Amino acid sequence: MQKNIRFCLTIIASIAAMLTSATAQTPKLHQEYKAWGAFSHSNNGKKICFAATQPIKSEANKENISRDPAFFFVSREPSDNIVNEVNLTIGYPFKTGSEVIVQIGSDKFEFFTQGDGAWIKNAALESAVVDAIKRGSNMIITGTSQRNTITTDTYSLSGATAAINRITKECPV
Numbered sequence: 001m002q003k004n005i006r007f008c009l010t011i012i013a014s015i016a017a018m019l020t021s022a023t024a025q026t027p028k029l030h031q032e033y034k035a036w037g038a039f040s041h042s043n044n045g046k047k048i049c050f051a052a053t054q055p056i057k058s059e060a061n062k063e064n065i066s067r068d069p070a071f072f073f074v075s076r077e078p079s080d081n082i083v084n085e086v087n088l089t090i091g092y093p094f095k096t097g098s099e100v101i102v103q104i105g106s107d108k109f110e111f112f113t114q115g116d117g118a119w120i121k122n123a124a125l126e127s128a129v130v131d132a133i134k135r136g137s138n139m140i141i142t143g144t145s146q147r148n149t150i151t152t153d154t155y156s157l158s159g160a161t162a163a164i165n166r167i168t169k170e171c172p173v
Helices: 002-018 123-135 160-170
Strands: 028-033 036-043 046-053 057-060 071-077 082-089 099-104 107-114 117-120 138-144 150-156
Touching: 028 160, 036 160, 046 160, 071 160, 082 123, 099 123, 107 123, 117 123, 123 160
Parallel strands: none
Antiparallel strands: 028 036, 036 046, 046 071, 057 150, 071 082, 082 117, 099 107, 099 138, 107 117, 138 150
């Protein structure tokens, strides 16, 4: 239970810090679903909903690395017709021009990087990523930092379907 409370507080604090607009609101947690949470907030009058999770395990090819918390998101923004956008923040600046590999079961997806964020290279595959998340059990994300540190984060997909269904209800498009 303590871990779940820490998870939600970390996500809320991190998202609040990322929202730079004066009119942005602190994200509202609708509900926790095992390893995932369903959230929403308003930014400049636009409602945004997202399902979010953090890694359950992190590994690196170097010892004693320092990084901020990592998150994986599935987002919906009805006012901009955005449905199930997938992206992540890794907690360190990615190596310029590097790619991230997101593996769910036997499915692999390539993400492009910018700063500490990554987005799927081919937006037409976002629904395939979400479908794989819904039927999978774990997701493995591999990335490379500016310092050539290779990290491998493992995420539980337990609760992902329920969290995605909840944001679909909260932010219909």
